[in-house]
Amino acid sequence: MKGSMNTHMGNIVIDNEVIAQYAGTVAMECFGIVGMASVNMKDGLVSLLMKDKLTHGISVDVNNNKLTLNFHVIVAYGVSILAVSDNLISNVKYKVEHFTGLEIEKINIFVEGVRVID
Numbered sequence: 704m705k706g707s708m709n710t711h712m713g714n715i716v717i718d719n720e721v722i723a724q725y726a727g728t729v730a731m732e733c734f735g736i737v738g739m740a741s742v743n744m745k746d747g748l749v750s751l752l753m754k755d756k757l758t759h760g761i762s763v764d765v766n767n768n769k770l771t772l773n774f775h776v777i778v779a780y781g782v783s784i785l786a787v788s789d790n791l792i793s794n795v796k797y798k799v800e801h802f803t804g805l806e807i808e809k810i811n812i813f814v815e816g817v818r819v820i821d
Contacts, residue, residue: 723758729798735787740775740815769808777816788812
């Protein structure tokens with residue numbers, strides 16, 4: 704299901720891929736996030752995604768025009784996962800709600816790995 708709004712000028716429909724791309728860009732701006740993770744369920748392997756494939760590490764669900772975002776992330780070694788998660792949630796919630804005009808109901812963060820940053 705896609706996010707949609709009715710305005711005085713017509714109907715606006717936002718594709719989930721657009722929301723995921725924007726949310727991924729916002730997430731990459733957060734301190735402590737190295738990147739989005741792609742999880743291969745068959746092999747149990749986790750790989751770091753390049754910037755052009757951020758949406759593979761994010762899933763967007765829309766229910767009654769409320770968003771649920773699931774992030775699969777890789778965090779930097781030595782940072783507080785709680786602090787990074789709080790920062791990610793607050794930044795994404797604020798920016799995505801203003802970008803889309805839709806309310807975020809829930810943000811789930813799955814830490815799939817830790818990387819040392821050079």
